[in-house]
Amino acid sequence: MSDIQTYAQTNAPAKTGKIMLVGLGPxxxxxxxxxxxxAIAEADTIIGYVTxxxxxxxxxxxxxxxxxSMTEELDRAIEALDRAKQGKKVALISSGDAGVYGMAGPTFEVLFQAGWTPDxxxxxxIVPGASALNTCAALVGAPLTHDFCAISLSDLLTPWPTIARRLDAVAYSDFVVALYNPKSGRRTRQIxxxxxxxLRHRDPNTPVAIVKSAFRPKQRLEFTTLEKMAEADIGMLSTVLIGNSNTFxxxxxxxxxxxxANKYDVAEGERSTKGGEQAxxxxxxxxxxxxxxxRESxxxxxxxxxxxxxxxxYIAAALAAGPEEDIAESAEAEA
Incomplete structure (x- = not known):
């Protein structure tokens, strides 16, 4: 550790209060x-959505x-900062993970606007927790074993064209997708x-799983297809998992x-590499x-x-790049 770092730590102001952004999981x-x-046991004050x-x-x-209440996220963060200024330890709780559609983002926005720095x-x-993405996937099998993403359908704070562009991009790119906040009493058309x-990009028979209240008393699972997805029982407490072209x-x-399966053949408990492939x-x-x-085509x-x-x-640039670049990149990766 340098002298400057030692001095900075020695002379840093004593921590008077603490905000713990706690992910509760399910x-x-x-x-x-x-x-x-x-963290909850350590806290003097608990702040969170009533549920x-x-x-x-x-x-x-x-x-x-x-x-x-549900729409008072900034108020929760302001309350947490106010209590921390009083020297209290505050547990600001979120279901799932506080950094995934949770309270971490709004809290840092409030803190930075108030002039807070890490010093x-x-x-x-931030205390991580299992997100709805993880818990819902665990209940239905293994839908997230390959590339996936999450998109919220709530347009309360995000313009619909932005949401629609993201939906179109991931649908075209064949990601497995988790849809958060898919529907509510007032927002019924977004799903x-x-x-x-x-459906512009995916087979109508693409598998879809709908999980409501994962690991809670009113838990409900439903399997359907992309073609019939909007007919399913979907609400604010649901997470919708849409498979990719290989999901079954x-x-x-x-x-x-x-x-x-792209690289190996498995027969009678033995694995062999397919022709042209290397483990x-x-x-x-x-x-x-x-x-x-x-290039050879x-x-x-x-x-x-x-x-x-x-x-x-992109294709034109790839064709224009010399084979020497490929060899150099391959050698660097293997080094």
Whole structure:
């Protein structure tokens, strides 16, 4: 440690208060991390949406409890900062993970606007928790084994065109997608529009799982297809998981293959590498193999762009780059 760092730590202001952004996971004590339970026990004040406070009711006896409504996220953060300025330890709770559509973002916005920095006398700790994405996936099988993303359909703070562009991009790109906040009493059409966008790019029979109140008393699971998704029982407490082109449902489980079948044959409990493939190496259709193939194809950038569903200018740049660049990148990766 340098002298400057030592001096800075020695002369930094003493921490007077603390804000702990606690992810509760689904809510039951057995699904919380040990640190989440310890943070709640350590706190003087508990702040959260009334439903989330109810989830930890047996852990907060004797503490100051501040309950807020659904749309009062900034008010929760302001209350947390106010109590921390008084020297209190505050547990600001979120279901799932506080950094995934949770209270971490709004809290930092409030803190930064108030002039807070990490060196200030108020300490901030983020306590991670299992997100709805993880918990819902665990209930239905293994839908997230390959590339995935999450999109919220709530247009209370995000313009619909922005949401629609994101939906279109991920639908086209064949991601497995988790839809948060898919529907509410007032927002009923957003899930229909999401379905319309996905059907532009995906097979109508694409598997869909709908999980309501994961790991809670009113838990409900439903499997359906993209074509029938909007007809399902979907509400504000639901998370919608849309599979990719390889996702399947078998034995009551939704599974997205990782891609081992592209490289290996498995027969009678033994694994063998397919012709042209090498264990531990990129696929023959990986980057370098693909670059070699398109250069040898004799096709134009426009033709290849249609074939591979990639931007023409990207294809043109790949064709223009010399094979020497591929070799250099491969050697660097193996070093």
């Amino acid at each position: 809510g039951a004590v057995e699904h919380m991390t040990g640190r989440a339970r310890a 989330y406070v109810r989830l930890v009711a047996d852990l907060i006896d004797g503490k100051e409890v501040i309950k807020k 200030s006398d108020i300490e901030v700790e 229909q529009e999401a379905q319309r966008i996905f 449902i078998q034995g009551g489980l939704m599974v997205t293959p990782r891609g081992y 531990g190496r990129s696929l023959s259709t990986g980057l370098n193999g693909w670059l070699e193939a398109i 004799g096709k134009s950038a426009a033709e290849l762009a249609v074939e591979y569903r990639l931007p023409e200018d």
